[in-house]
Amino acid sequence: MKLLIKGAEIIDPAGKNAGRNDILVEDGVIREIGKPSAAGAEVLDASGLKAAPGLVDIHVHFRDPGYEYKENVATGLRAASAGGFTSVVCMPNTKPDIDTKSVAKYVNDKARAAGLGRLFIAGAISKKREGAELAEIGDMMNEGIVAVTDDGNPVMNAQLMRRALEYTKMFGIPVMSHAEDKNLAGAGVMNEGMVSTTIGMRPIPKEAETVMVLRDIELAALTGGRLHLTHISSAESVDAVRRAKARGLRVTCDVTPHHLVLTDESVMGFDTATKVNPPLRDENDRQALIAGLLDGTIDAIASDHAPHAVHEKEVSYDDAPFGLVGLETTLAVLVTRLVETGAAPLELLISKLTSGPAAVLGLNAGALAPGAPADIVLFDPAAEWTVDASKFFSKGRNCPFNGWRVRGKVAATVAAGKVVFKDGAFV
Amino acid sequence: MDRNLIRIRTLDKEDITKILDQSKVFLEILDRPIKKVPALRGKVVVTLFFEPSTRTRMSFELAAKMLSADVLNFAASTSSAVKGESLKDTALTMKALGADYIVVRHTHTGAPEFIAKQGDFRVINGGDGFGEHPTQALLDLFTIRQKLGRLEGLNVAIMGDIAHSRVARSNIFALTKMGANVRLVAPPTMLPVNIEKLGAQVHYRPDAIFEDTDVLYLLRVQTERQKDSLLPSLKEYAELFGVNGDLLSKFKKDVIVMHPGPINRGVEISHDVADGNDTYIEEQVRNGLVVRMAVLYLLEGGKEAAHEAVN
Numbered sequence: 001m002k003l004l005i006k007g008a009e010i011i012d013p014a015g016k017n018a019g020r021n022d023i024l025v026e027d028g029v030i031r032e033i034g035k036p037s038a039a040g041a042e043v044l045d046a047s048g049l050k051a052a053p054g055l056v057d058i059h060v061h062f063r064d065p066g067y068e069y070k071e072n073v074a075t076g077l078r079a080a081s082a083g084g085f086t087s088v089v090c091m092p093n094t095k096p097d098i099d100t101k102s103v104a105k106y107v108n109d110k111a112r113a114a115g116l117g118r119l120f121i122a123g124a125i126s127k128k129r130e131g132a133e134l135a136e137i138g139d140m141m142n143e144g145i146v147a148v149t150d151d152g153n154p155v156m157n158a159q160l161m162r163r164a165l166e167y168t169k170m171f172g173i174p175v176m177s178h179a180e181d182k183n184l185a186g187a188g189v190m191n192e193g194m195v196s197t198t199i200g201m202r203p204i205p206k207e208a209e210t211v212m213v214l215r216d217i218e219l220a221a222l223t224g225g226r227l228h229l230t231h232i233s234s235a236e237s238v239d240a241v242r243r244a245k246a247r248g249l250r251v252t253c254d255v256t257p258h259h260l261v262l263t264d265e266s267v268m269g270f271d272t273a274t275k276v277n278p279p280l281r282d283e284n285d286r287q288a289l290i291a292g293l294l295d296g297t298i299d300a301i302a303s304d305h306a307p308h309a310v311h312e313k314e315v316s317y318d319d320a321p322f323g324l325v326g327l328e329t330t331l332a333v334l335v336t337r338l339v340e341t342g343a344a345p346l347e348l349l350i351s352k353l354t355s356g357p358a359a360v361l362g363l364n365a366g367a368l369a370p371g372a373p374a375d376i377v378l379f380d381p382a383a384e385w386t387v388d389a390s391k392f393f394s395k396g397r398n399c400p401f402n403g404w405r406v407r408g409k410v411a412a413t414v415a416a417g418k419v420v421f422k423d424g425a426f427v
Numbered sequence: 428m429d430r431n432l433i434r435i436r437t438l439d440k441e442d443i444t445k446i447l448d449q450s451k452v453f454l455e456i457l458d459r460p461i462k463k464v465p466a467l468r469g470k471v472v473v474t475l476f477f478e479p480s481t482r483t484r485m486s487f488e489l490a491a492k493m494l495s496a497d498v499l500n501f502a503a504s505t506s507s508a509v510k511g512e513s514l515k516d517t518a519l520t521m522k523a524l525g526a527d528y529i530v531v532r533h534t535h536t537g538a539p540e541f542i543a544k545q546g547d548f549r550v551i552n553g554g555d556g557f558g559e560h561p562t563q564a565l566l567d568l569f570t571i572r573q574k575l576g577r578l579e580g581l582n583v584a585i586m587g588d589i590a591h592s593r594v595a596r597s598n599i600f601a602l603t604k605m606g607a608n609v610r611l612v613a614p615p616t617m618l619p620v621n622i623e624k625l626g627a628q629v630h631y632r633p634d635a636i637f638e639d640t641d642v643l644y645l646l647r648v649q650t651e652r653q654k655d656s657l658l659p660s661l662k663e664y665a666e667l668f669g670v671n672g673d674l675l676s677k678f679k680k681d682v683i684v685m686h687p688g689p690i691n692r693g694v695e696i697s698h699d700v701a702d703g704n705d706t707y708i709e710e711q712v713r714n715g716l717v718v719r720m721a722v723l724y725l726l727e728g729g730k731e732a733a734h735e736a737v738n
Binding site for chain 2: 192193196197198199200201202204244269270311314315316317318319
């Protein structure tokens with residue numbers, strides 16, 4: 001089967017194929033970029049649209065198995081496709097946890113059945129993510145896990161973290177750290193600062209993150225292991241990663257769209273969709289995160305898509321679980337709040353949503369070049385729309401961007417050479 | 428005024444003055460043989476308390492009754508909340524029962540805003556988490572004004588666990604809006620970050636405020652703070668911050684002592700000070716009643732002349 005995508009303005013993070021060109025796709029692979037013949041090909045008119053590699057999100061929660069009422073693999077993948085994502089990495093905090101090969105296989109099987117883009121798995125670092133003993137990481141490698149993490153549960157035991165960074169060296173996968181000192185974070189529900197003081201909420205100091213970022217970096221130095229710090233949120237974390245990279249350590253990091261565009265001021269209205277871990281920080285942190293993106297300290301943007309049922313979030317702020325959904329809004333929110341404000345160029349953001357995260361985990365994704373997998377997103381950066389969480393393909397409605405007027409809309413998503421999503425509907 | 432009273436933070440000086448002036452009008456009623464006016468006749472006031480409370484709840488209940496409202500009491504410990512009914516469903520039940528006012532006390536900051544979203548009733552915050560306790564601050568201001576004749580320019584010291592006190596937060600907002608100078612005295616573990624940016628001076632020891640404090644406002648120190656390592660022991664707190672006759676004698680002679688209650692005798696306040704002549708804890712309770720009457724009355728749309736309700 002051949003598909004010819006005609007007339008799109010190509011954004012190629014590698015830079016070689018940028019410009020207005022046609023893309024010929026065959027058997028799930030990009031064959032040619034330029035002016036290939038349309039003979040025998042289905043033609044997709046993409047004039048006026050941008051074409052970028054299918055987006056890559058290395059931090060999502062699909063809640064499957066165990067919490068299918070919040071999301072499942074199929075609905076999660078639909079949300080991803082609708083948002084332009086063709087590769088996602090699922091976190092292991094399911095029930096049971098993804099801490100064995102058999103649970104990983106269950107998730108992989110469900111993803112194959114859904115047939116929408118590629119799902120990768122980050123297995124657990126420790127059995128049941130309890131932070132006590134290493135999980136069977138080698139066995140999970142048989143199901144293709146691309147990282148290990150106890151995400152949601154920080155690894156408080158430094159010795160276990162050391163062992164994880166050592167042990168994974170033989171598989172070449174990173175340890176993904178949710179950096180948070182649980183004792184310092186305590187029962188906090190929001191960032192510690194002027195807003196928590198003003199409204200009177202239990203605070204989480206950003207140092208709860210910083211001390212663990214610093215610990216993990218030193219353990220990476222000790223072991224020579226591969227460390228990925230996920231959803232860093234503070235200016236100090238960005239500095240720490242910058243210094244670690246300057247030392248030549250094998251350290252990478254990602255940041256979420258919500259930490260790039262929101263601050264703890266958003267918590268003042270007690271909207272539980274703003275309750276997220278790490279919490280929304282202050283403007284100084286937000287600016288530091290943007291600076292970290294611009295200077296290359298931050299490798300990737302990841303949504304930390306964390307759906308919850310409506311009734312779980314329709315409670316007091318303290319009672320609400322942490323987490324918000326992002327897959328269907330990431331592109332538009334970044335275009336609207338960073339590109340249109342001049343804070344960051346579109347090409348840079350696309351690289352942080354494609355080649356950047358692919359490189360962090362060694363995924364064959366994030367390139368728009370002949371020979372690359374035919375995962376492509378077509379979008380109109382100028383198209384305006386209003387975020388309506390009730391219309392999400394995700395089961396999650398917990399979105400702090402609900403009601404926002406945004407620009408940047410996915411026109412079509414091509415996964416493995418097939419148009420899977422077009423003009424707001426699944427094909 | 429807004430339709431609800433949830434935060435002092437969002438009020439302005441005129442709102443506060445209006446409530447205090449109206450409270451003064453209602454104070455006359457307390458001296459009448461029949462302590463009742465018809466201002467809220469036919470209205471349903473629900474007190475929705477998810478935390479134990481004696482004075483606030485009884486004060487609201489009596490205030491509503493003196494305005495001739497029908498009052499329903501909801502106590503979480505004896506209600507469907509113990510069966511796991513959500514806050515949303517509880518609020519919807521109150522809406523279905525035709526509540527015109529919901530007075531809410533909850534352990535979580537922001538719970539009053541959440542309830543306000545569930546219906547068109549008027550919501551009064553009876554204390555939320557570490558957030559605010561607006562009617563407490565209003566009755567405190569009323570009491571200070573009654574005793575000292577003004578608020579502007581007074582030096583008011585609040586001593587105790589500022590970080591975990593909704594009373595402190597509402598009083599900081601209220602007093603600074605009215606032009607008083609607020610000093611906070613607490614061990615650093617009990618001071619939230621950047622609190623001085625709300626317009627208050629911060630001191631770690633009481634000796635810094637002996638000289639010119641007009642009002643010494645003490646907060647209840649809770650036993651569980653010991654567990655959180657905010658304090659080594661209540662005994663040590665009493666040694667460092669407890670107000671007894673000796674300590675009080677170092678203050679200005681005419682300093683007045685206030686406390687939102689319930690007091691911990693022997694911790695933040697000694698029995699001799701609690702029962703002494705400089706202390707106005709009982710006046711605070713009595714004034715709480717008229718302040719709550721004023722709030723209920725003004726939220727009802729009491730645009731008409733303040734005296735009308737009394738006549």
